[in-house]
Amino acid sequence: MSDTRSEMLDAIAFTVPADALDHFEAALSAVCRAVSFYHDEDKDIWDLQGVKERGAFEPELASALAVAELLTGVSPAITRGLVPVGGWLARTQAAFPEQKIGRRFVVRGTHISAPPIPGRLTLTLDAGLAFGTGEHNSTRGCLLALERLARHARPSRILDLGTGSGILAIATAKLLHRPVLATDIDPRAVRVAAANARLNWQAALVSTLQADGWSSPVITRAAPYDLVLANILARPLCAMARDLAAHLAPGGHAILAGLLTTQARWVLSAHRRHGLVLTHHIKDGAWSILTLRKPS
DSSP, X not given: OOOGGGGEEEEEEEEEXXXXXXXXXXXHHTTOSEEEEEEETTTTEEEEEEEEETTTTHHHHHHHHHHHHHHHOXXXXXXXXXXXXXXXXXXXHHTOOOEEXXXXXXXXXXXXXXXXXXXXXXXXXXXXXSSOOSOSHHHHHHHHHHHHHTTTOOOSSEEXXXXXXXXXXXXXXXXXXXOEEEEEXXXXXXXXXXXXXXXXXXXXXXXXXXXXXXXXXXXXXXXXXXXXXXXXXXXXXXXXXXXXXXXXXXXEEEEEEEEEGGGHHHHHHHHHTXXXXXXXEEEETTEEEEEEEOOO
């Protein structure tokens, strides 16, 4: 008989105001297998939910939530519970239908076996393994920005900083037929991204690496980059603005996401101080995606 305790996942849920979302999402993302968030536009609040292995990473979760509370001054009422692994996976798949994004992409879970759609590039990956499956506004917006950029630019040196599930690196490799360096500080995300690259037959073009951003000598030695994708959060994007500008090739582009539209001016100002200019701004719900360029 199987041990039902080992077949359960911890579920964490709470509600926060919009200006605290990025900090608490980062706290959950640090330890959870999957994080989802839903916007109550009438009240301008966000419901966050995360699932993780039963009993795992409790000290790390407590520490991450404490930091988020300290930075925001918000102390949400946290609800804890258990969900069955099988039931969670089934609900995840049911909530992850095929998604057509822009004119070129379609995102599918492995549970979808339909034939390829003519004219579209299929990105196959499962929800809940690491951040980024196309259903979130930021990921979708990055794919739209990438599609638009590919109409007039052919970058050859490409970095996906904070790759998560690897979806942006895989999409870039399929669209541009160029090698992509996909990095993340989380070793679990790196493993998932590598597996997804293999699943999508892009392992030859997508190289994965565990690295702490621009402090990694592997990342800096491969510079300058013609394209940098960074779907992270507003605060780290601002902190890395100087390094991004320094390691971007003249004429190169950066697609930045993971920021609320209310944070877009802050992020843009941080990058303008280092010489980058805005070429396109996508707004998707409460989220913004910025395409920047380094003048030639």
